[in-house]
Amino acid sequence: MxxxxxxxxxxxxxxxxxxxxxxxxxxxxxxxxxxxxxxxxxxxxxxxGKRAIGASFRLEENEANRHVRSSEAIKKIGDSANGSADGTHVEQLESGDWMIWHDNSFETLQMDDILTLASQDGIAEYNITTVNTVVNAVNFMRIEDPDMEQFGEGNWVSLRGNQEMRLDMDVQSGNIEVREGRMIAEDDKDVCVISRELADLNGLKLGDTLEFNKRSEPETATVCQAEIIGIYETIYKMTPVMYGDSYRSENVIFTDLRFPEKAEGHENDPLYQYATFWVENVDEYDTIKEQMKQADIDWNRYDFLDNTGMSDTVASxxxxxxxxxxxxxxxxxxxxxxxxxxxxxxxxxxxxxxxxxxxxxxxxxxxxxxxxxxxxxxxxxxxxxxxxxxxxxxxxxxxxxxxxxxxxxxxxxxxxxxxxxxxxxxxxxxxxxxxxxxxxxxxxxxxxxxxxxxxxxxxxxxxxxxxxxxxxxxxxx
Structure with missing residues (x-):
């Protein structure tokens, strides 16, 4: 057997x-x-009762490509030479050290590329968000933690521009709610929405005007004004992008898309950090995604992300x-x-x-x-x-x-x-x-x-x- x-x-x-x-x-x-x-x-x-907020894609800068473009620009300038090329600047300091920096034109998402993607069939709407821009607050005081070391910060606050504030990630996620006034729309200009804490500290109300200018030249830089059209309350604190009170949730001021560059002293030189696109039909999500990837833009420059955290498929x-x-x-x-x-x-x-x-x-x-x-x-x-x-x-x-x-x-x-x-x-x-x-x-x-x-x-x-x-x-x- x-x-x-x-x-x-x-x-x-x-x-x-x-x-x-x-x-x-x-x-x-x-x-x-x-x-x-x-x-x-x-x-x-x-x-x-709402569209599926998750049917969205986000465009942002590709860090690896950023290093490649920087290296190529430095080669154009030449070894051991001061100069500028393609938004990259090289300067030798008096100490002998070399300093390399990039202007907004180097860092920003390209508006032409954003519009190309926004025009694709199946895209219902899109939003553009600027980087959190730190500027000097001229005629009001910011919120500060008295027990926190400020590391040389002045009276600085963060400006975040949006094409449509209602589509901002913190608004969409429910971190903040506008309780007075209204949100910023695409056609608005020189307007802002501030936190309840900032309004209470300075006795501000709807219709008041806030003044800002370049943080590195607070005494001499041109002052820009923005009218308060809304006051928001913080439901859950927003994620600070960097350390310091300039970036704390209460000191984030929402503005129209083009205001931060003016307050920073770089008018007509915007710095767009994100572009988010929502599809019209959730069932066509994957099809539209593949269609958008065929768009004629410089894809090497970008990361194209889906399920940004506001997704109908929210496994993340x-x-x-x-x-x-x-x-x-x-x-x-x-x-x-x-x-x-x-x-x-x-x-x-x-x-x-x-x-x-x-x-x-x-x-x-x-x-x-x-x-x-x-x-x-x-x-x-x-x-x-x-x-x-x-x-x-x-x-x-x-x-x-x-x-x-x-x-x-x-x-x-x-x-x-x-x-x-x-x-x-x-x-x-x-x-x-x-x-x-x-x-x-x-x-x-x-x-x-x-x-x-x-x-x-x-x-x-x-x-x-x-x-x-x-x-x-x-x-x-």
Missing amino acids: NIFSLSIRCLARKRVRTILLFCIVFLASGFIYAGWACRSASVQTQTE NFGDMETMSTVILVLVICSSVVILFLVCLFWLGNRVHEIGVLLAMGKRKSMIVMQMLLEGILIGSIAFGLATFCAPAISENVADYLVGYELEQQETEKNAEQGIKLYLEDDTEVVGVQVAVTGEVILLSVCSVLGIIVAAVLFSCVSVAVKKPQEILSRMS
Whole structure:
């Protein structure tokens, strides 16, 4: 009788053990499937009464290309020479050190490229956002932390220009809300929206005028004025882009798109940091994305990002899902190995007579271990096959639980701190989780389950492998 036939007979004869091992492997396989599948799950949301805010793309500068362009410009200027080229400037200081800097024309997104992408079919609207521009506040005082070292800062604040303020990332994410007046629209000029804290500190109200000028020349630089048309309240503190009170949430002043460059003393030399594009039909999201990538612009200059944190597919808002899925995988694999090991060890103790008979018949211990291993693989194959049919349902339920847990955690964070994490809007709800049981997931699950069975059986058979045949046969009496 060959080892395969012998294994089948043993499984059929010891039904209780077979059913128990089958259940253990089936449950382990289901959760292993879920663990691997949830690592790449996407979370679907829906915003009641509004367009899907997530169908968006963001254009920003590519850092690697920035270094390439800088190196090329320096070569044009020449080694050991002062000069300028393509927005790059090189100057030797009196100390002998060399200073290299770039003006706005070098750093900014190109307006022609932005308009090219905005004109693509399927784009509903777009927004342009400037870099947070630090300027000197002339006729009002900023908010300062008295316990914080200012590192030589003056009375500086940050200006952030938007083509449409309602499309700013902090407005979209719900970090701020305009409670008085209105937001800035595309046609506005020389206007601003300030924080409630800044208004209260300086006794400012709608219709008042704020004055700004270049921070490096506060005494002599031209003063620019902006009318206050709105006052916002901070719901969750905005992420400061740099250290210092100039960038703190209360000192961020929203303006029309072109005002920061004037206040900075660089009129007609804007510095656009982001351009965000929203698609009209969410179902055509991927198609429009590929279409936009074919647009005739210098793509080497940019990074083109989707799911910017305001996405209808907001898996990025649930960054802990991958971590939690990994934890599930580790726990399931480790616990399955331990449980199977204990079960196999228990039944090996009850199979001393069988093992002794096989040894007496001249079977080698390696063949006996192979039979045990084959029995485990046969049970595992059937259990894994059945788990494969159940995997999508199990994976979706596990993913739903993880998303629910993550939402609870986010809500706890929102209540416990004035966080800077990007949360779903109040009228946005999770309506489903897409979990794909792909070929890669199946392959990874097969390897995981096979590894569990092999490890458990081999560990449990150590007691057989280390004992001499005489010791095993003596236990039969």
